[in-house]
Amino acid sequence: MSTYRALIPFALKNKWVYLLGVFSLLAVDALQLIIPEILRRLTDGLQTGSLGHQQLLSYSLLIVLIGLFIMVFRFFWRILIINASRRLEYELRNQLFDHLLSLSPSYYSRKKTGDLMAHATNDIMAVRMAASAGVITLTDALFLNIAAITMMMLTTDVRLTLIALIPMPILAFSIYLFGDAINHRFKKVQRSFSMLTEKVQENISGIRVIKSFAREDIEMQRFHEANQDVFQNNMKLALLFGTFHPAIQFISGISFVVTLLYGTRLVLYQTITLGDFVAFNAYLISLVWSVPVIGFVINILQRGAASLSRINEVLAVEPDIKQASTPISLRAMSGAFSFHQVSFRYPGSETEALKDFSVSVSPGESLGIMGKTGSGKSTVPTLLLRLYDVDDGHVSIDGHPIKALSLNDLRNQVGYVEQNSFIFSATIADNIAFGTDTISLETIEQAAEKAGLHSDICRFPKQYHTIVGERGVTLSGGQKQRLAIARALVKNPALLIFDDALSAVDTQTEKQILDSLKETITNTTTLIIAHRVSTLQQCQRILVLEEGQIIESGTHEQLLQLNGYYARQHRRQQLEEELSSGERSATHEYLS
Numbered sequence: 348m349s350t351y352r353a354l355i356p357f358a359l360k361n362k363w364v365y366l367l368g369v370f371s372l373l374a375v376d377a378l379q380l381i382i383p384e385i386l387r388r389l390t391d392g393l394q395t396g397s398l399g400h401q402q403l404l405s406y407s408l409l410i411v412l413i414g415l416f417i418m419v420f421r422f423f424w425r426i427l428i429i430n431a432s433r434r435l436e437y438e439l440r441n442q443l444f445d446h447l448l449s450l451s452p453s454y455y456s457r458k459k460t461g462d463l464m465a466h467a468t469n470d471i472m473a474v475r476m477a478a479s480a481g482v483i484t485l486t487d488a489l490f491l492n493i494a495a496i497t498m499m500m501l502t503t504d505v506r507l508t509l510i511a512l513i514p515m516p517i518l519a520f521s522i523y524l525f526g527d528a529i530n531h532r533f534k535k536v537q538r539s540f541s542m543l544t545e546k547v548q549e550n551i552s553g554i555r556v557i558k559s560f561a562r563e564d565i566e567m568q569r570f571h572e573a574n575q576d577v578f579q580n581n582m583k584l585a586l587l588f589g590t591f592h593p594a595i596q597f598i599s600g601i602s603f604v605v606t607l608l609y610g611t612r613l614v615l616y617q618t619i620t621l622g623d624f625v626a627f628n629a630y631l632i633s634l635v636w637s638v639p640v641i642g643f644v645i646n647i648l649q650r651g652a653a654s655l656s657r658i659n660e661v662l663a664v665e666p667d668i669k670q671a672s673t674p675i676s677l678r679a680m681s682g683a684f685s686f687h688q689v690s691f692r693y694p695g696s697e698t699e700a701l702k703d704f705s706v707s708v709s710p711g712e713s714l715g716i717m718g719k720t721g722s723g724k725s726t727v728p729t730l731l732l733r734l735y736d737v738d739d740g741h742v743s744i745d746g747h748p749i750k751a752l753s754l755n756d757l758r759n760q761v762g763y764v765e766q767n768s769f770i771f772s773a774t775i776a777d778n779i780a781f782g783t784d785t786i787s788l789e790t791i792e793q794a795a796e797k798a799g800l801h802s803d804i805c806r807f808p809k810q811y812h813t814i815v816g817e818r819g820v821t822l823s824g825g826q827k828q829r830l831a832i833a834r835a836l837v838k839n840p841a842l843l844i845f846d847d848a849l850s851a852v853d854t855q856t857e858k859q860i861l862d863s864l865k866e867t868i869t870n871t872t873t874l875i876i877a878h879r880v881s882t883l884q885q886c887q888r889i890l891v892l893e894e895g896q897i898i899e900s901g902t903h904e905q906l907l908q909l910n911g912y913y914a915r916q917h918r919r920q921q922l923e924e925e926l927s928s929g930e931r932s933a934t935h936e937y938l939s
């Protein structure tokens with residue numbers, strides 16, 4: 348239960364809501380306990396013949412009045428406690444989401460999306476249940492238990508009360524046993540449900556791959572298996588609950604039998620009145636209801652505690668990348684950067700992605716990087732954005748160590764275009780304006796024009812207000828890349844990074860885009876990563892990477908003279924270009 352300590356600040360903040368809610372609940376319970384007293388008097392009055400018409404009317408009116416008060420107080424406790432628990436859910440979900448966004452990419456590579464989704468949905472729901480149903484029912488049941496037993500002893504008979512309580516320890520023990528088994532089952536349901544969520548999420552995200560490989564049947568089969576698992580676990584849980592309820596009712600029923608046997612004797616020997624017996628039974632109903640409920644509450648609280656401890660675990664994860672306590676604010680960055688003897692290995696990876704890597708880029712300079720796949724190219728921008736921290740060496744921006752800079756200032760001034768940038772399910776304009784707070788449609792259009800996307804957008808039905816599907820499914824690969832370029836340009840960044848950002852457009856379109864970006868590239872510090880020589884040849888300096896190390900460095904001409912990897916790529920790509928243009932003209936001739 349120490350897990351719940353994490354909720355103390357919240358409970359203290361909302362103490363009046365909780366206190367008023369619990370007070371209203373206890374008022375309902377206290378009012379309910381008056382009813383057996385009325386029944387006692389009515390029965391005794393009837394038996395002795397002393398019950399007059401006027402008295403009957405008064406008792407009836409009293410019952411109606413109690414009913415009215417119960418209605419009002421019930422309304423209040425429900426509103427107050429449900430409000431507090433929904434507020435807890437709201438705050439906890441916000442806290443969890445904010446924390447998740449603060450965590451570094453390495454955390455996400457370790458965690459399953461399905462688990463994170465389950466924390467944000469099922470776990471938070473279980474905590475809310477504990478903070479509402481748990482709190483309410485526990486208070487309710489404890490109060491009713493104590494009050495009913497006290498009333499039974501004080502107003503009827505101590506011995507009869509003790510006899511009626513005989514099955515209660517058996518009841519409590521059975522509840523304890525069932526509670527444990529139910530908890531165990533519930534965990535299994537949660538786990539299988541998390542797997543199912545993961546499956547749905549993966550299948551929706553990977554629908555294109557599934558279709559193109561015609562794996563629908565296999566995926567359906569796998570989904571059905573995961574769904575079957577959820578079904579079976581739920582059925583096992585239902586079976587337990589199904590056994591639990593009748594068993595509890597049977598054991599509680601024994602209380603009524605012993606009360607009947609001994610109580611009627613007491614009435615016959617006139618130790619207690621018939622009214623006492625009726626009132627006693629009414630109290631017993633409350634008691635028999637409230638004992639098993641305590642078992643349920645323990646369950647709800649245990650489930651809530653298990654869920655809260657999972658949430659607390661996530662909340663306790665410290666982001667790998669932390670801003671310095673007094674960060675350097677860099678509002679007007681020049682974009683100059685340098686890597687000094689940097690070595691870096693991704694968490695959990697055996698090999699170094701960059702080895703003793705050094706480069707220094709001045710403001711306004713354009714640097715190109717080429718290299719085989721997996722040679723460490725994309726690791727350079729990853730470190731420049733401080734998505735990871737280096738193991739050895741230093742990375743600096745504008746002469747400041749990157750670790751000393753304000754993270755927001757750094758990332759706000761870097762325009763980063765990935766090969767597969769994420770497209771949100773929003774309008775094209777909103778997607779382009781993503782990295783900025785307030786921006787005019789005119790500026791968005793200018794950025795799209797530079798990125799060579801404007802004419803494509805003009806052909807869409809609602810132009811800039813066209814909503815692109817989740818992950819931009821209504822856009823082609825090249826359009827998505829150009830949208831990502833426009834998104835980076837609109838920020839007017841000090842450092843522009845293209846990471847394989849033109850790989851999905853043809854060389855002709857690439858040339859047009861690079862031509863329209865010429866002015867931007869001349870005025871901005873630029874890092875271009877590409878496999879094509881045509882993308883890189885305008886760069887003032889080009890590096891060739893192999894296994895995380897620089898193997899060639901120089902201008903386009905210098906690298907051609909060097910006659911190494913770059914020159915070989917150049918010859919091969921030229922040949923490919925000539926071949927494909929030859930093919931194009933042959934097809935053209937053939938058709939005409």
Ligand SMILES: Nc1ncnc2c1ncn2[C@@H]1O[C@H](COP(=O)(O)OP(=O)(O)OP(=O)(O)O)[C@@H](O)[C@H]1O
Binds near residue numbers: 695698718719720
């Ligand atoms: N998140 C990661 N976790 C572990 N290893 C990684 C991660 N990202 C990249 N790597 C590894 O680091 C090395 C360099 O990767 P990097 O992405 O920088 O290569 P690249 O040259 O950009 O490749 P490509 O041209 O295919 O994009 C590779 O061996 C890769 O497997």
